[in-house]
Amino acid sequence: MRNNIVHPGADQLTYEIRGIVKDAHHLASLGVDIIWENIGDPIAKGVEVPEWIKDIVKNVVSDNSAYGYSPTAGVTDAREAIVQMRAAEGRTLSSDDILFFNGLGDAISIVYSYLNQNSKVIGPNPAYPTHSSAEAAHSDSPHVSYELDPYKNWLPSIDDLRNKVKYNPAISAILIINPDNPTGMVYPRVILEQIVSIAREYDLFIISDEIYANITYGNEPFVSIYDLIGDDVPTLVMRGLSKEIPWPGARCGWIEFHNRTSDSVFDRYVTSLFDAKMLQVCATTLPQRVLPKLFSDPRYTAHLQEKSALYKKRADEAYKVLRSIPGIIAPKPEGAFYYSVIFEDGVLNNNQTLAIETKEVQEFIQKTVQEFSPDKRLVYYLMASTGICVVPLSGFNSQLHGFRFTLLEPDDQTFTNLLSKLKESMEYYISR
Ligand code: PLP
Numbered sequence: 001m002r003n004n005i006v007h008p009g010a011d012q013l014t015y016e017i018r019g020i021v022k023d024a025h026h027l028a029s030l031g032v033d034i035i036w037e038n039i040g041d042p043i044a045k046g047v048e049v050p051e052w053i054k055d056i057v058k059n060v061v062s063d064n065s066a067y068g069y070s071p072t073a074g075v076t077d078a079r080e081a082i083v084q085m086r087a088a089e090g091r092t093l094s095s096d097d098i099l100f101f102n103g104l105g106d107a108i109s110i111v112y113s114y115l116n117q118n119s120k121v122i123g124p125n126p127a128y129p130t131h132s133s134a135e136a137a138h139s140d141s142p143h144v145s146y147e148l149d150p151y152k153n154w155l156p157s158i159d160d161l162r163n164k165v166k167y168n169p170a171i172s173a174i175l176i177i178n179p180d181n182p183t184g185m186v187y188p189r190v191i192l193e194q195i196v197s198i199a200r201e202y203d204l205f206i207i208s209d210e211i212y213a214n215i216t217y218g219n220e221p222f223v224s225i226y227d228l229i230g231d232d233v234p235t236l237v238m239r240g241l242s243k244e245i246p247w248p249g250a251r252c253g254w255i256e257f258h259n260r261t262s263d264s265v266f267d268r269y270v271t272s273l274f275d276a277k278m279l280q281v282c283a284t285t286l287p288q289r290v291l292p293k294l295f296s297d298p299r300y301t302a303h304l305q306e307k308s309a310l311y312k313k314r315a316d317e318a319y320k321v322l323r324s325i326p327g328i329i330a331p332k333p334e335g336a337f338y339y340s341v342i343f344e345d346g347v348l349n350n351n352q353t354l355a356i357e358t359k360e361v362q363e364f365i366q367k368t369v370q371e372f373s374p375d376k377r378l379v380y381y382l383m384a385s386t387g388i389c390v391v392p393l394s395g396f397n398s399q400l401h402g403f404r405f406t407l408l409e410p411d412d413q414t415f416t417n418l419l420s421k422l423k424e425s426m427e428y429y430i431s432r
Contacts, residue, residue: 124146150183200233206233354385390404
């Protein structure tokens with residue numbers, strides 16, 4: 001190349017959740033029956049979208065106008081439906097402060113791309129890679145994070161957050177993922193209050209990714225950051241359709257901006273996000289046309305409750321099985337549909353293995369895992385031995401050794417079998 005065309009942050013773009021797929025496919029070609037536990041796509045796990053929701057989509061598809069572009073900020077009725085929903089929750093939001101995207105993946109990419117390169121956003125660790133990689137790439141520097149403590153039910157360490165904010169003047173925003181991916185932790189109100197107070201003290205804005213807001217099932221009630229920011233802390237709340245309908249293939253998410261005019265720099269930044277979307281014309285029209293019909297349907301609340309009840313059942317069952325494995329810390333998730341477990345220090349080493357049926361698979365694994373972190377090594381042995389494909393926690397920017405699987409399996413017996421295979425394999429692996 002005549003010039004170096006590679007973006008300085010290119011090396012920061014990693015996504016282990018999908019990165020493992022190539023090797024999983026290779027194992028499948030060698031005869032391993034893969035059980036996909038790596039990705040948070042309910043549809044891929046066989047979850048059926050209810051017929052009444054499909055009927056709404058079919059009706060919208062029959063309407064010719066659903067094939068056109070929509071206004072840059074989003075379909076007017078969709079934004080109005082969100083305003084009304086927030087009003088019913090007792091929250092005030094103007095439709096001018098809503099911006100639609102092609103899924104939150106798109107929103108996240110734009111939010112970090114248009115942030116001044118010298119501004120950093122601190123986020124939770126383990127870190128959801130779409131945020132942490134995009135943030136690191138935009139600033140061409142490693143993502144700075146605050147710890148979620150597995151020994152305290154994944155609660156955020158406020159001391160760690162405060163210290164890092166204090167000593168990193170480039171930090172301009174705090175990211176919250178509530179409920180969290182990959183831990184399933186739901187931020188308690190008192191923790192959120194402390195985060196808001198740090199943001200206020202250091203003049204930061206808040207990014208609150210609430211894509212799982214309607215999927216909670218534990219003791220900790222979900223509190224939207226909106227309820228705590230007063231009228232002075234600039235905040236951006238992310239919501240979407242991918243997880244709750246579920247309809248990840250719709251690529252539909254949006255940002256709700258709060259306290260936009262409380263800070264002129266924040267206001268200018270938000271305008272740049274609207275302008276960036278304008279260059280792309282608009283987000284996909286179809287799901288936005290479906291949204292008002294869905295949210296106003298009396299069956300929607302029951303649909304969400306039913307989903308959460310199933311994830312609760314899965315989390316309870318998994319907790320019972322996992323907590324009995326020595327050397328494993330497995331805090332029970334209270335929201336979203338993931339379960340993250342970690343291994344106590346010293347439990348994993350580089351000599352442990354699992355039985356692998358064929359010689360070809362065995363050779364591939366032995367060759368592949370040579371340079372791997374201990375948790376990634378375990379994950380590859382697990383996949384080769386049982387077909388279960390999970391994500392190592394090191395793929396979430398974490399120093400902890402562990403892995404994440406999902407609570408998405410729709411069939412009770414299949415989930416029970418998955419858990420007993422996991423338990424049996426973990427016990428064998430760590431006893432070596
Ligand atoms: N934010 C979080 C916390 C997620 O877990 C995901 C997807 O798994 C996304 C955003 C991206 O969602 P979307 O399908 O809207 O791009």
